[in-house]
Amino acid sequence: MMLPSRVAIAISLHRILEPGERVLVAVSGGPDSLALLSILREILPVVPLHLSVAHFDHGWRADSENDRDFVASIAATWGFDFHTARAATGTPHTENAARTARYAFLRQTATQTSSTAIALGHTLDDQVETLLLHLLRGSGSRGLAAMRRRDGDLARPLLDIARDDIEAYLSRLHLTPRRDASNADPRFTRNRLRQQLLPAVDAFDPAARELLARTADILSEEDRFLEAQVAGLPEDIATDRDAFAQLPPALQRRVIRRLVPSASFLGVEARRRGEAAGLRQPGPEAPETPAVRATTCTCDPTRFRARDQVGHLDADRVRLPLTVATRK
Known part of the structure; x- marks a missing residue:
């Protein structure tokens, strides 16, 4: 044809x-x-x-x-x-x-x-290269799609x-x-990757590129299914520790990705385990951080300017104890 x-x-x-x-x-x-x-x-x-x-x-x-x-x-x-x-x-x-x-x-x-x-x-060759790049950098099913x-x-x-x-x-x-x-x-x-890795892949199996592209297709279909599952979840489920913990890991990752689209694969995993998302209550061993200063006052919020190292929180939505962690 x-x-x-x-x-x-x-x-x-x-x-x-x-x-x-x-x-x-x-x-x-x-x-x-x-x-x-x-x-x-x-x-x-x-x-x-x-x-x-x-x-x-x-x-x-x-x-x-x-x-x-x-x-x-x-x-x-x-x-x-x-x-x-x-x-x-x-x-x-x-x-x-x-x-x-x-x-x-x-x-x-x-x-x-x-x-x-x-x-x-x-x-098709670009598809194979993209799949391999995502695989080598560490990626979930969305990236491998x-x-x-x-x-x-x-x-x-x-x-x-x-x-x-x-x-x-x-x-x-x-x-x-x-x-x-x-x-x-x-x-x-x-x-x-094109010059060094793909020739080795071709030598291993001349049909490898088509097989890898087919794998990307399969993962893309599964990605769409998981996205549909996440779309049906409550928007605030990530802030409900108990409800979030009941989700399968595959959906937990998607929920976090919905909140932080720019998060890396490793960053999503860290958040999913509660290491950086504030999803777990801090234990008694949580260290004090003298470098962090919190200021409370009653004032017009419009007087504050957005800038690095400064965060603004809605007091009506804050629940104590509050855990603040860096993005990974």
Whole structure:
């Protein structure tokens, strides 16, 4: 089966995109995103969509403007509106900072274009890399579920397509993508995994990538089920020690994650055990901390300014004894 047909079937089967939906396609100019735009264009007769193109220039390379011009030319040739922006001066050259800036631009542009979906060029290989990265860093089932085909406004139509198939598709159409040398830079964790770990995985079992991607799918389904279970729990269950203790550990983790979305896997585990969430009463061995000072007064709360090392508590909601712990 030809690649565009496979993608069209996946879009329909998994409801990745809805017919007639306005879709902002994120295109870096690299192989995956170029193939994504080409395929979505090719299947428009069977999957009608309103497409526009967005490109974000991180400014990491001296020739990055050439990437922008390349994508702008492709968009113009194929008749799509084009939107672009460049990272602000001083943006850190880190994977996390780049991702944050890129997604902020994409969501802002999606709003401006009334797009309800942002199409990303993540492939099966990206899915496998994400799963392995989360596994090596320590993660629960949510992290191991890796990426979803449709996650809110983010759509990933190529998530079942291997990178080799992408390259073959581009070659058949004589489309020459841009190549970002930073994708081979070993300073980035994902690149090291791609260069060092994945070859060993392939040598162990040539089918390993497909099996790992299938595992991510299974975990994603279980993740959705657990999320539905948590959604039915009372919002304040985390403050009820007895009720919280009766929950299975899998749901305890989800409840904590609902309260502290940014908590790490280890941080969630610490809170679940009561080490940092204040879910256990402090025992008689709890140490005194002279460095902590509490001030009580009757005054207008608006006179206090939010700043580091200062916390404001609603006196009507505080129950003593009160345990304060750092976030881990």
